[in-house]
Amino acid sequence: MNRLLRISFLTSLCIALTLNAQVPNSFTYQAVIRMADGSILSSSSIIKVQISIINTSEFGEEVYVEDHLTSSNKNGLITLAIGEGNILVGDFSLINWTDGPYFVKTEIDPYGGEDYILSSTTQLLTVPYAMHAKSAELVEFNNVIGMPESITGNYSDLIEKPNIKDSITIYTSNLVPIPEGTSDGDLLYWDNNKWNTLAMGLDGQVLSSVRGKLVWKDPVASSPTEGSLYEKGDVFYEYGVPIGVVIESSQVGQYAKILSLYEYTVAWDINGHVELTNADNANNGILNMNVIKNSSNVISSYPAFSVCEELGNGWYLPALNELLTITDNREELSLKLAETNGATSLNGKLYWTSTEAQQTLALVTVLSDTTITMTEEFFNVFELDFSHLFDENGTIPIDLNPMGSDSLFVAGSSFKARKYQPLKVRPIRYLSWAEMNSKPVSKIEYKIGDVYPSIDNAEGVVIEIWNSGLNGKIIAANQDSLAWSLESSLNNATSLSDGSINKAALKSYDITLTTFPAFRWCIDKGEKWYLPARTELISIYNNIEKINNGLMSLSGAIELKTGATTDDVLYWSSSEINDTKAFIINFKESGVEYGDSIKTNKALVRSIRTF
Structure with missing residues (x-):
């Protein structure tokens, strides 16, 4: 039984209205059944589904229970009509839909028995409340008690009219006076x-x-x-x-967003409010923040928001898609946080978003690949709403294993969690135009071989300068031996003088550069770093003595070597020759040479960037 580990509840609840406008006695339920390896359970004829209608809460009274024997189509989809199954408890036609809320619980045994291995409970919101009509009695107007003999349409003929005064009194004791300005422009x-x-x-x-x-x-x-x-x-x-x-x-200094150096562990809602706050924007956490601040409850009732508010200056809890942007750049951000004194690394498993999902649930996001033990406590807190997790191929990026074992949750996965659960919070905020443009400009006139920006905070050694040494390029203090590419392909990385152009060409082919280990190793230092082009490497060789003097002043740095014979010291350039070969630079004692090598071969890799 344990081989079926995931069932994808793509639930569709639909009222099947008839042409004569009668109130329906059933509604449609659909689900996609998937195996542990992600494959669908197609064309199965022995699936058993038990449906329960629950009143008040997901743990409330089961007012109606039925089961169905059904089959899946070639896409793993099952379809059945709730209200038309084998009745186990209650009478579907007697459900008072006005006495909500109601929840629908589904339990599935893919082998046709009663060993239900996975269940899901979902609140019914607008559906099937079309059935409210069954609870309404037809009222004949002529039978209304106390109906007037005639309706004139004149206000003066009404009885019990409100007492309208000719004047009103405004009490000003609680009004805050508005001061007057003293000068134009105040x-x-x-x-x-x-x-x-x-x-x-x-x-x-x-x-x-x-x-x-x-x-x-x-x-x-x-x-x-x-x-x-x-x-x-x-x-x-x-x-x-x-x-x-x-x-x-932005590229013109109009705006920027920053991620706080620190994070907190708090609940989304500490008081267990069951009403919707309508803080459900997935793109803009500021809008959600404003909804919470303007609610009838004090903001301290929502700790995930209040810790951001207490920072002042516009800090807020990011919405779902804002947090996913952080996830996409987590490696570069993690490096910067590790380099910044006192900063907290992105080491939490699950992070709150400001995006609400239901009355008692809000969305959380996995910021980096993480393993979580599947326990009853976990499923009591988290609701794996798989509709948030499908990729374009219909595959769920979560390796969900049986109870008691560890499951891998992939970075970027998002699902629902009980608002009372303490999870990680990472505030963000916008920079103003003035702040965006306030980055200090270096006034140091660097020379080739200088450590940049300083010995105490070294990022590399200067290998090229312009603008009187205010700007230039630096080389990293370490190196590795890696393949240029893992496969044969032509990628338009043909620049001989600028490796950043070649990096951009390869990223259009593979945005993560995982197919190109030498390039990936470079950008792991930061997005500005890249594998030097052919002439950039030749320029490095021509200044090797000055550069090595700078490298020797750095603890743990690796000097640039030269070899006595051909192939002793070979560095990959980013300049491509064809689909199978790229330029390789030979650092010989007698001089520099360049040749070609198969991309899947390993050679030395050194990264550079501009400053």
């Missing part, structure tokens, strides 16, 4: 439970939010020199203190 804003006046700023200043206060600040030029704009992957500093890592940014 701004009025609410803070600390009172109205405040902000005088007009100087010409050219920008209105900004700093620690929850409105202030006028001198703007930073949008792009005076390369590097003044914060870019994705940069650590953002406020008053000289790191507070987040940039996870999104």
Whole structure:
């Protein structure tokens, strides 16, 4: 029995209305049955399904129970009509649908017996409440007691009219007075439970939010020199203190989002509210934050939101798709967090989103591949709504194993959890235009062989400069021996002078670069890093003595070597020759040479980037 481990409940509950508009006595249920390996259970004729209608809550009274013997089609789909099965408990026609809420529980034995190995309980929302009509009695207007003899349509003929006064009294004792401005351009804003006046700023200043206060600040030029704009992957500093890592940014300095350096473990809703908050936006956590703040309950009742609110300055709980963006960039973000003093790594298993799913459930996301033990406690807290988990091929990216064993949950998987469960929270916020453009511009004039940016915070050694040494390229302090590619393919990585162009060409073929180990190793250091092109490697060789002097000053760095004979020291370039070969650079003691090699062969790999 244990070989069937996953059943995909793509549930469709439909009222089958007839042409004569009679109230229906059944509704349709559908589910797709899948095996543990992801294959569908197709064309089976012995599947048994037990259906229970439960009142009040998913743990309430079973008012109606029936079972069905059915079969799956070639796609693993079963279809049956709830209300037309073999009745075990109750009478479907006597269910009072007005006395809700109601839940439908499904239990399935794929072998036609009564060994139900997996179940799912789902609340009925708008369906089958079309059946409310069965509970309504037909009222004859002529039988209404106290019906007037005639209706004139005149307000004066009505009885028990409201007492409308000629005037009203407005009580002003609780009104907050609005102050008057003293000069043209004064701004009025609410803070600390009172109205405040902000005088007009100087010409050219920008209105900004700093620690929850409105202030006028001198703007930073949008792009005076390369590097003044914060870019994705940069650590953002406020008053000289790191507070987040940039996870999104525009190319013209209009906006950016940052991820907090710290995370918290709290519940979504601590008081067990059963009403919907309508914080259900999947794209914008700010909208969900505003819904919670404007609800009838105090925000402290929602700890996942209140920890963000307490940070001030616009921090909020990310929505589902915002958290998935973080998941897509988790490797680069993890590296930056590891390099930043005091930051907390992304080491949690499950993270709250601000996106609500049902009255008692909200969506959570797996930020990185993680293994979780399947226990009864787990299934009491989490509801695996597989409709969130299907990829384009209809496959669930979760290896769900039997009770008591470990199951692998793939990064990016999202499902529902009870709001009272403490899980990880990682706040995010937008940067203002002024903050986005406030990245410090280096004033150090670097030379080839210098450590960048400093010995204490070394990222690499300078191998090329321009703009009087304010900008240039650096080489990483370590190297590895890897294959250029795992397969033969032509990828348009043909630039001889710029490896970043070749990297972009390969990413259009494989966005993760897992097919290209040498390139993948480079970007694991960060998105700006890349495998140097042919002429970039030749330039490195021509400055090898200066570069090695810089590398020798770094603890644990690997120097660039040269060989006495051909093939002693071979470095891969990113420059492609054809579908099977790429340029390889030979660092010989007598001089540099370039040749070709099969892409699946291993050679030395060294990464570089611009600064």
